[in-house]
Amino acid sequence: MKRSEVKYLLTEGKVGIEVLIKAWVRTKRGSKNVSFIALNDGSTINNIQVVVDMEKADEAVLDRINTGACISVIGRLVESQGSGQNIEIEATEVEVLGEANPDEYPLQPKKHSLEFLREISHLRFRTSTFSAVSRIRHAMIFGIHEFFNNKGFYNIHTPIITGSDAEGAGETFKVTNFELNEIPKTEDGEVDFKKDFFGKETNLTVSGQLEAELAAMALGKVYTFGPTFRAENSNTTRHLAEFWMIEPEVAFADLDENMDLGEELLKYIINYALEHCADDLTFLDARLVDEEKNKKAEERSQMALIEKLKFVAENDFERVTYTDAINILRNSKPNKKKKFNYLIDGWGADLQSEHERFLVEKHFKKPVILYDYPKDIKAFYMRQNDDDKTVRAMDILFPGIGEIVGGSQREERMDKLVQRMNEMDVPTYELSWYLDLRKFGTAPHSGFGLGFERLLLFVTGMGNIRDVIPFPRTPKNAEF
Ligand code: 4AD
Ligand code: MG
Secondary structure, eight states: OOBOOHHHHHHHOOTTOEEEEEEEEEEEEEOSSEEEEEEEOSSSSSOEEEEEETTTSOHHHHHTOOTTOEEEEEEEEEEOSSSSOSEEEEEEEEEEEEOOOTTTOSOOSSOOOHHHHHHTTTTGGGSHHHHHHHHHHHHHHHHHHHHHHHTTOEEOOOOSEESOOTTOSOOOOEEOOSOTTSOOBOTTSSBOGGGSTTSSOEEEOSOSHHHHHHHHHHHSEEEEEEEEEOOOOOOSTTOOSEEEEEEEEEETOOHHHHHHHHHHHHHHHHHHHHHHOHHHHHHHHHHHHHHHTTSOGGGSOSSOHHHHHHHHHHSOOEEEEHHHHHHHHHTSHHHHTTOSSSOOOSTTOOOOHHHHHIIIIIIISSOEEEEEEEGGGSOTTBOBOTTSSEEEEEEEEETTTEEEEEEEEBOOOHHHHHHHHHHTTOOTGGGHHHHHHHHSSOOOEEEEEEEHHHHHHHHHOOSOGGGSSSSOOBTTBOOO
16 A cells, blocks of 8 residues: 555545555553554644554554654544544554654653754654744745746856855855864965865855856856855854855846845745745744743734734835934934943944844834945945945845845946955955956846845744754754
């Protein structure tokens, strides 16, 4: 007999048919006469109930069935007698594929803390919450590729090992095959990278942008979707050392078109989730309501998860210049009452997430696109405005998250770009290939980076970025 998946049986299974399923035990309960086993095989958030008649059952087999065990069941699909499900399986044969000793299995049929689950990442896929997040993560990846494919973008694989630090922030992980206690030195005592694997200093990429620009200047519209690595020591709920980023790059697009693309992409993916992940979102929506009960009234979110997703998908984002945002912040209550950790006293300050979240959650009450930032707080490649103070940067800020997208129109003018690189001590000789784009057939172009896990935080309503990636890498943590 062919194995059926639980999702299929729950949605399309016909009462009366004989079925075979293989799945993991979520709970087992029962009496002398009958045993109820809730099974899940990952195909859906919902479990299927198996009913075992104890008179016909082999008790030795049933004794080996505990939470976490994997079993195979043959039986008949019947209408359920109990509440909570429409159909269930009346078992005729039960086989144990893999036991889970109840004294050792760490997951019990009760609620575990997310912190605890992070310590057992190899088993946390078995929980309802994390399996829901995993399925949504998959759907989001699919939706993102669909969005760009529908629009005629080409997906580009940019390198993971690179010689450049696109953001110039110096937060790179080095890549070397030197023996670490025998690093070759030059006569001046410097590390002799000529002897290293690539014959030069290399690191893991912090962004695929610079290489994506090369492709955009020939293919027109491209995007990357790859892992990026940052050795920033930020132990926050929003930062990972290894995260995934979506980076479109579009020839001939100016900053307005870049903002349009970012807003359209975010709305598309959120709608994609609402359409394709309804069961998982319903579960996470209820989970969040439950979580919020433990919070103080003023810390609770104004909207439930699904309501919030619909709100963002249906309403225009607010577009505000950095300068206007600073004026709003400077005159805001938390600034005047010194409630911000970083008080805003003048133009030019970098915005912290507390400021971003004030603008989004308290002031505008919707996603905000901030643009035209001071050049001194942004990367060297952004196009300079005529005011000599600001650059054509844009960040998209989301409720509960802060920055979710960072992007800009790129500086396509050779002289301006070289001048900015010199001012910011970015070595031009290392990026000669990047400068060549401005030498041969330069054109205005724009792009941005969307942090995939930050998007997932928003869509799933999870509070910690470590809970939306299967194997989080953070300072002092690279287990599994
Ligand atoms: O603002 P960032 O640093 O922009 C860039 O890297 C540009 N080169 C992108 C481009 O224009 N092609 O990062 C982009 C986004 C952020 O808005 C944030 O969502 C996410 O990447 N991000 C992180 N996500 C998780 N952990 C971290 N440590 C992150 N750092 C950035
Ligand atoms: Mg940024």
